[in-house]
Amino acid sequence: MSDKIIRLPDDETDGDEGWERATDEPDLRNVEAHKSEDGGWQVTVWVAEFVREDPLERELREGIASALRAVPGVAAVAEEDREVWEVRGEPSGEALLLAAATVVDALADRARTYLDS
Numbered sequence: 142m143s144d145k146i147i148r149l150p151d152d153e154t155d156g157d158e159g160w161e162r163a164t165d166e167p168d169l170r171n172v173e174a175h176k177s178e179d180g181g182w183q184v185t186v187w188v189a190e191f192v193r194e195d196p197l198e199r200e201l202r203e204g205i206a207s208a209l210r211a212v213p214g215v216a217a218v219a220e221e222d223r224e225v226w227e228v229r230g231e232p233s234g235e236a237l238l239l240a241a242a243t244v245v246d247a248l249a250d251r252a253r254t255y256l257d258s
Contacts, residue, residue, distance in 0.1 A: 146162050160174045172241045181230075183221065184209060189201060191256060201252070213232065213233075
């Protein structure tokens, strides 16, 4: 497995902070964190777009929300879209990305089996 965690250049994020974990399995393991215009964060978990059956879907969504809430500086977490979580507070973007990636990695084998079926 190849992982690359990068701070995105400001010109790719409209001047706001952005982080990305790029992997050799993008639909399964890629995660992004971008500071939004209003100062909050948007964390995008690519696999959440495709996993649509419980118990895996529930475990993924609850795990992501819980992991993001545990990041120092986080005041609130809410699902914004199927694959996007909105985070309020003053957390590190890299810490948000790593927290979400930990959950994705823990469920990767099951998600891979689900996506391949």
